[in-house]
Amino acid sequence: MSCPICGKPAMEEYRPFCCKRCADIDLGRWLKGGYVIPGAAQEEDDPAPSVEPPKH
Numbered sequence: 001m002s003c004p005i006c007g008k009p010a011m012e013e014y015r016p017f018c019c020k021r022c023a024d025i026d027l028g029r030w031l032k033g034g035y036v037i038p039g040a041a042q043e044e045d046d047p048a049p050s051v052e053p054p055k056h
Helices: 020-031
Strands: none
Touching: none
């Protein structure tokens, strides 16, 4: 198995990566939103559904 970041052979300690550096690069991509699961686009400007107060 080769490292998905640089292509070098993976090391058991960092599997599937070859070293801590490549593992950290991958983690950084996850944290910055570099990896996205495809799905329907959502508008961030849509207001949250309002809840009307109960009428007395």
